Amino acid sequence: MAMYYNDDQTMLSDTAGTFMSEEGAIAKQLRHWRDRDCPDGFGHALWKQFAEMGFTGMLVSEEDGGLGMGHVEAGIVLEEIGRNLTPSPFLTSSVMAASALGQGSAEMRGRWLPGLISGDSVFAVAVDEGPKHRPQNIACRAEKSGNGFKLSGKKTFVIQGASADMMVVAARTSGADDDNDGLTLFAVPKDASGVDQDPVRLVDSSMASHVTFDGVELDGDAVIGEVDGGRDILNAMLNAGRVGAAAEGVGVARGAMDITVDYLKQRKQFGTIIGEFQALQHRAAHLYSEVEIARAAVLKAQQKLDEGSENIDLFVSVAKAKVAKTASLSVKEGVQMHGGIGMTDEYDIGLFMKRDRALQEFCGDLYYHAGRVAELSGY
C-alpha cells in the first residue's frame, strides 16, 4: 500500500480538517465546556454533528449500518481532533468500543451500534485497574451466576465513564490475575445496578471515572465474543486505541508546532522577529522532522491494522512510543519558545501541553511501549 492518502482519504482529510477547525475549534468546544465546568467534558451537540458527518460509525461494518472504513480513515479524523483539541467520545466510542463490538453477536451489535452511528450513544472502555496501563493483569472478576455473571472489582482512568451509555469492561472469568487466558469482555449498560462512578476532572479538562463494580448482575448476552476468550478482542481493541491515540497525538504535535511557528514569525525582540534567531530556527526545523517521522510511523501502523497483518503489535508500539516522544517535544518546545506568554491560560499552547499529558498515559506510556518494542524484537 502506498504511504500517502488516496483521493478519498485526501478528501476526508480536507472535510475533517474544515469541520474540526470550525465546529471543533478550541474556543468553541474545549474552552467553552471547560469554563462551564461541564460534567461530560464534551458537547453532545457536537457528537451529533460527528454523526451527521459520518464519523461516528466509520469503523462499523456496512452490514451493521456503518461506513466500513479503516484505521487510516479514523486516524485522519483523530489527527484533526488532535490539532484542534476537540473534546469528543470518538476515540473511546467509535474506535475502541466499535472495534470490540464488531466482534459481538448480531444481537449485541444490533443493540448498541445504531445509537453509536446516530450519535445518540457514548461508550467508554474500562481496562486499567491502577495508575498505569497494565492489561496483562486483570483482577476485576465476573463470576458465573445463574445464566449470567456477577461482576466485581475496580477500574480506573475510564474516560467519560460517567457520561457513557455503555462500558466495555475487561474482566476475569477464570484463572489468575496475570493469566493470558480467562478474560471476557462485557458490555455493561449505564443503568446496571451496583455500578459506582467516581468522576474526576483531569489536567486536560476531560473527565475520567474511577468505577467500582459491586456484584453487578449481567446476563449472558452482555458477553462480547466468547467467555474466557476475550484476550484477542481486548488486544485488538487496545491496538485500535493505541494507534488512534497516536494519530491524535500527531495532531497535537502538529497543532502545537503550527501555533509556535506562527508565533516565531510574529514576536519581536532585539529589533527583529525572533524567528530570525538560528537557535530557534533549528529547533523548529528539528521538530518538523520529528513530526513528519512520527506521522509516517502512525500511518504504517494504521495500514498494518487495516491489512490485518500478523504481528502488528510491534508497529503499534513503535507508533505510540514515537508519538509520545514527538508530541512531548512539540509541546515543551512550544511553551518554551512562546516565553512568558506560553505560561498563560489565555494562550492555547498550554492546552496542547495538557492534552499531550493525558494522551501519553492513555493505553500505555512511552516506557510501556518501549518495553514491548524490545520484547517483540526479541531482546
Place this chain on the structure above:
Amino acid sequence: MSDLEQFRSELRSWLEANCPEEMRQPARSEDDVFWGGRNPTFQNDAQKAWFEACVEKGYTVPDWPTEYGGAGLNAAELKVFRQEMNRINARPPLSSFGIWMLGPALLHFGTHEQKERFLTEIARGEIRWCQGYSEPGSGSDLVSLQTFGEDKGDHWVVNGQKIWTSYADHADWIFCLVRTDKSDKYRGITFMLYDMESEGVSTKPIKLISGRSPFCETFFDDVKVPKSYGENIPAQVGEVNRGWDVAKYLLGHERAMISGQSGGERTGSLGAALARNDMIENDLMRAEIAMFDIDALAFAAMAEKFADEIKVGKCHPAQPNMMKYAGTELNKAKHELVMTAGGSAALEWESDASKDGKHARDWLRTKANSIEGGTSEVMLNVISKRILELPGG
C-alpha cells in the same frame, strides 16, 4: 572543638529549641510559604513562632551584616547553617524577593542609610517586594524597556506598563526599572524603589496554565515617585541613569537563586523516593530515572561547589547563567518523571486524592523555570558570549 564546630553545636541546640516540629517538613503547598509584608498572614502559630525566633537571631538573612538585621555569618558558617537547616528539613522562615533579589543589590550598591532602612525591613519581613523588570515588548531584550520617569525636580512621574510581575497584587513595594533618559539605551535606566500603594499604580492578575494566578500586569499612570525617602535615602539604587548595572547584578543573584530552588538544594534520589511509593513501573522507566538521578546528584555537587566559590569570587562572573540553565532544565525533567511515574492518578486536576491536582499543577509550574529570570536561550547566549567568548551580537 574548633570555632566552626562550636558554632554547629550551638546552632543545633538552638534549632532543637526553636524550630517547631511542624516547620520541619517541606512545604506542602504555596500556602505553607511565609512571605511577610505589611499585613502578614501566618498559617499557624508554629509558622509565626519560627519566623519570630529567626528574626531575633538574624536567621532570616543569616549572611547579612548584623547592623542590617542579619546574623553576620561568614561563608563557612553559612554553609554549616544550611547543612543544619537541611538536616532537620527546616523550612525557610521567610521567603521574599527582598531577600533573594533586592537585598544583594542593596548590599552592593546602596548607601548606608538605604541599607539601614530597607535591608532591616526585609530581614524583619515587614515589606514585601515585587520585581518590575519585564514589559510587554521587552522580555529577553530587557534593556529596550519603555516605562518612563519624567524628572520633575524633587520627584519623577512614572508612566508605563510592566508584565509578569510576580505577586504584584500582594506586594507592598516595587523595585522597578524606569527609563529616565531616552537617548541612551544602557545608560538611561534608573533602578527605582517605590510604594505599590502610590496613586496611579494598578495591577491585574494573569492566570497561568496551572490555574493559579501569581503574576500580574502592572500599570503606572502618572505615578509620583519622590526622589528621596530621607537623608541619604534616595529612591534609586546606584546612580540615576546607571540602573542597568544594578539590574544585571540583581539578575545574577536571581539566577543563582532560581538555580538553587530548582534542584541545587535538593540532594536526595528521585528514584529512591518513587520506589518507596512503589511507583517505578518497569525497567525502562527505572533506567530513565537513574539517568536523571545521575544528572541531579552531579548537579547537587556542582551547586555546592558554586555556592562555595561564589562567596569568595572564584567562579566566572557569568557562572550563575550556567547554573540557572542547568538547574531549571533539570527541575523540568524531574517533574516530567514524577508525572510519568504517577500515571493516570497524576493527571487528576480536581480531586481530594490528588490534593486538587498538586502533581499536575506543580509540573506545569516548572515549565516557567526556564523562562522566568531570563530564558534558557538567553542563558545559553550569555554562556556562549561571556564565558566561551564566541563572536557575535
